[in-house]
Amino acid sequence: MPTPHDMIRDPVFQLNAMVWLAQPCHELESITPIFYDAGFTIYAVEPLLPIPVEVRLKADEAGVAIQKGVCPELVLHSEAESKFLYIECKANSFGAESSTSNQARGLLVCAGPRAADILGLDPSQISSSMACYCLPEEHREALCGTLTSLTEELKGVGISSGPSSAIGIEVGSASLDLRISTPAKKFLELAAGEIEFMKLDGENDPRPLYFVPYIPGEDQSNQEMLYCRRVLFERMHGSVLVAVGRSKRNTKTVFKSDEVLNDAMFGVYRLWDNPASKKHIKKQYNKFFAALRDAVGKIVPGAVSFKDGEGWAVAVGDADNQERVVDAIARFRCGTLDLGDDAQGDFFDGA
Amino acid sequence: MVRFFDGESASRMEELDLRKLSRPLVKTHLLEVLGGGNDLTTQTVGDVFSHRGVKTEQIDDTLYLAVDRKLGEIGFIEQLSPRLVALYSMEESKSLGPWVRNLVNRSPEIDHVWLSGTTFEVLWDQVVRLTRPERFSQLAFTHDSYFTIDKPYSRDEEDSDDTEDEGDDQDESETPVEEDRQLIRERRSTSFKLVDRVGEIESKLENLQQIYAPFYAISQLRFPSPVGRGGHDFYDNGKVTNRSQNFRDHRLHVLYVVRVYQQLLVATEQKAWYSISESVGVPGTFQRIVGAPVVIRFQEPLPSDVFDYWVAMTFNRKINKFRLWGHPIRLGPSKVHVYGVDRHLWQPLFLELTRSGCTAIIPNGTCGNTVHRLVTNIQRYLDPAAKAFVGDMEYRALVVESARGVPYDADAA
Numbered sequence: 001m002p003t004p005h006d007m008i009r010d011p012v013f014q015l016n017a018m019v020w021l022a023q024p025c026h027e028l029e030s031i032t033p034i035f036y037d038a039g040f041t042i043y044a045v046e047p048l049l050p051i052p053v054e055v056r057l058k059a060d061e062a063g064v065a066i067q068k069g070v071c072p073e074l075v076l077h078s079e080a081e082s083k084f085l086y087i088e089c090k091a092n093s094f095g096a097e098s099s100t101s102n103q104a105r106g107l108l109v110c111a112g113p114r115a116a117d118i119l120g121l122d123p124s125q126i127s128s129s130m131a132c133y134c135l136p137e138e139h140r141e142a143l144c145g146t147l148t149s150l151t152e153e154l155k156g157v158g159i160s161s162g163p164s165s166a167i168g169i170e171v172g173s174a175s176l177d178l179r180i181s182t183p184a185k186k187f188l189e190l191a192a193g194e195i196e197f198m199k200l201d202g203e204n205d206p207r208p209l210y211f212v213p214y215i216p217g218e219d220q221s222n223q224e225m226l227y228c229r230r231v232l233f234e235r236m237h238g239s240v241l242v243a244v245g246r247s248k249r250n251t252k253t254v255f256k257s258d259e260v261l262n263d264a265m266f267g268v269y270r271l272w273d274n275p276a277s278k279k280h281i282k283k284q285y286n287k288f289f290a291a292l293r294d295a296v297g298k299i300v301p302g303a304v305s306f307k308d309g310e311g312w313a314v315a316v317g318d319a320d321n322q323e324r325v326v327d328a329i330a331r332f333r334c335g336t337l338d339l340g341d342d343a344q345g346d347f348f349d350g351a
Numbered sequence: 352m353v354r355f356f357d358g359e360s361a362s363r364m365e366e367l368d369l370r371k372l373s374r375p376l377v378k379t380h381l382l383e384v385l386g387g388g389n390d391l392t393t394q395t396v397g398d399v400f401s402h403r404g405v406k407t408e409q410i411d412d413t414l415y416l417a418v419d420r421k422l423g424e425i426g427f428i429e430q431l432s433p434r435l436v437a438l439y440s441m442e443e444s445k446s447l448g449p450w451v452r453n454l455v456n457r458s459p460e461i462d463h464v465w466l467s468g469t470t471f472e473v474l475w476d477q478v479v480r481l482t483r484p485e486r487f488s489q490l491a492f493t494h495d496s497y498f499t500i501d502k503p504y505s506r507d508e509e510d511s512d513d514t515e516d517e518g519d520d521q522d523e524s525e526t527p528v529e530e531d532r533q534l535i536r537e538r539r540s541t542s543f544k545l546v547d548r549v550g551e552i553e554s555k556l557e558n559l560q561q562i563y564a565p566f567y568a569i570s571q572l573r574f575p576s577p578v579g580r581g582g583h584d585f586y587d588n589g590k591v592t593n594r595s596q597n598f599r600d601h602r603l604h605v606l607y608v609v610r611v612y613q614q615l616l617v618a619t620e621q622k623a624w625y626s627i628s629e630s631v632g633v634p635g636t637f638q639r640i641v642g643a644p645v646v647i648r649f650q651e652p653l654p655s656d657v658f659d660y661w662v663a664m665t666f667n668r669k670i671n672k673f674r675l676w677g678h679p680i681r682l683g684p685s686k687v688h689v690y691g692v693d694r695h696l697w698q699p700l701f702l703e704l705t706r707s708g709c710t711a712i713i714p715n716g717t718c719g720n721t722v723h724r725l726v727t728n729i730q731r732y733l734d735p736a737a738k739a740f741v742g743d744m745e746y747r748a749l750v751v752e753s754a755r756g757v758p759y760d761a762d763a764a
Contacts, residue, residue: 023644042640204683205682245697333678
């Protein structure tokens with residue numbers, strides 16, 4: 001089991017924690033939904049935000065590197081106050097000279113006066129916006145320094161940007177705590193800068209249920225990556241079982257990888273615009289189905305098949321055959337899959 | 352149909368008074384058909400039942416005669432709303448109950464209507480409002496700490512496809528257990544009826560609940576008939592027995608509860624369904640996660656062995672009390688995550704189970720019935736005093752809101 005210190009560095013954990021903080025529920029056992037309490041709900045997950053052409057031209061003229069589009073993990077919105085908060089999760093801080101700063105410059109522009117254009121809204125729909133990084137507390141001060149430098153740099157070349165801030169996550173004695181820099185604290189109208197947001201009970205892993213189990217290309221430890229892949233496989237497994245369980249007798253259910261993966265990732269998969277990431281995840285999809293075919297084939301030969309141009313399919317016959325196919329799929333265990341190059345973690349042990 | 356059952360109901364009441372019942376009472380089973388992402392645009396109610404081996408003869412737009420291949424005529428099926436139907440029958444409970452249960456078990460398109468203890472509490476409030484306090488009513492309470500181990504748990508039980516003790520689900524009120532055959536149970540197992548005047552029950556019930564939690568696990572409630580003696584007994588699995596002399600009155604009570612339940616289903620789904628939806632009007636522009644978790648909090652944390660047994664008996668068995676499937680991911684001694692499936696309706700469901708409660712994410716399209724079955728079964732088998740929330744709203748408030756505004760078509764008693 002990873003320690004809480006490992007966990008707070010993991011961007012997938014950070015993203016899912018941020019999503020839970022915006023959930024409309026006060027009865028959660030271990031999470032205090034501070035964003036929801038502050039009036040913020042989720043406006044967008046991993047939206048692709050294009051940077052205005054004239055900004056890119058100005059940056060190019062000045063020799064300042066800026067991404068042509070940015071994709072923050074989360075955009076929160078306060079409908080009552082027309083505020084937007086862009087959240088980007090990171091394992092570490094970065095300097096103004098690093099390649100990551102190209103993205104940060106873009107995010108600062110998104111929070112600036114062009115926010116309405118970038119989000120495609122009427123200017124009256126935005127009163128203010130802010131770029132905010134979420135990262136381990138020990139890197140928060142350093143990152144705030146970087147954000148100040150980048151803001152100055154943009155100002156120096158005549159590019160307007162918006163306010164920025166950072167939220168640090170740290171491990172407290174009995175909780176995971178947020179330390180929120182003053183600008184974000186004011187933006188969210190929070191009374192306290194330090195908030196216990198997730199209880200630690202000392203015996204259980206604090207991870208919440210994951211809405212988004214996978215972010216391509218993120219800096220994850222091997223153990224975290226294996227956990228995320230396990231969740232992804234479990235979700236795919238469930239999707240296949242649902243489809244076959246509900247299928248009519250004597251039919252073949254053909255699975256489209258985009259649909260299964262989109263289903264497994266709460267619709268986030270289709271937002272990815274990185275072909276390499278999509279290729280990687282499709283490899284996992286094929287690996288899952290190949291293992292499923294082998295396992296089910298031992299009980300109902302030929303039930304799971306692959307055909308070029310069609311993809312993976314599950315065929316069921318009469319009622320008895322369908323029940324045997326469903327049972328065979330249900331008995332298959334993702335935990336038996338070789339999910340990575342390294343040894344499997346203890347979360348494959350099941351209940 | 353109404354005239355036929357009306358006549359039968361009057362005769363049965365006369366016979367009940369004489370203690371000489373010549374034929375069984377009229378019973379209704381409320382069932383949900385399809386639901387979730389499905390609809391009835393491509394299949395009629397008749398089609399759904401026919402696919403599951405029940406021959407149906409359509410009598411009018413909403414009424415069907417149901418015929419079993421072996422048993423013959425079972426009763427009438429009336430479509431009361433797009434998703435809810437009533438099966439009216441005069442078959443004996445001992446054959447009708449298993450017949451309905453088998454039909455539901457083999458049909459992913461058909462589920463019972465699940466009336467939780469909390470839902471019954473709200474319905475009881477309606478009984479109190481509309482009935483004179485000196486009228487008699489009846490409440491039954493059923494709680495079985497099924498996951499409290501009164502025998503050592505064996506790993507051999509894992510992956511067993513054995514069916515569970517179906518007797519636990521039976522309506523014990525109508526199947527008296529022979530004294531010599533009663534099992535010795537050393538775990539909390541509560542099943543009793545309370546018959547008293549409405550005013551008397553009302554003045555005591557809350558206190559009783561605070562003293563002894565199984566009083567929250569209401570599993571049956573009698574609506575006294577406003578047009579005569581007796582009433583209508585609603586059970587937690589959607590069964591309703593007509594113990595009045597008037598079938599029309601019976602049907603009106605059924606219609607009332609169906610309307611409440613229909614509103615409850617829609618309200619649950621509107622609040623709880625998680626989906627990715629468009630943030631703005633331009634398709635494909637931004638995606639946001641909308642929905643709210645369903646949270647069930649236990650009054651007291653479960654003992655560790657009960658928690659382990661609950662997880663094992665639910666997810667290591669094909670047939671389990673909760674009708675769930677999934678491979679739990681252990682996150683510690685008292686926490687598991689299950690990215691699972693409601694094995695009855697074949698719909699996805701993500702669960703966090705701990706000793707203190709359960710958090711569920713219900714993806715868009717998963718039927719609200721899944722939530723009500725979960726709440727009903729948790730009250731029945733784990734914690735009768737468990738409190739449920741759908742997002743920020745207490746489940747009880749959701750039921751109250753669903754009941755508000757639904758016309759209760761009964762004259763003053």
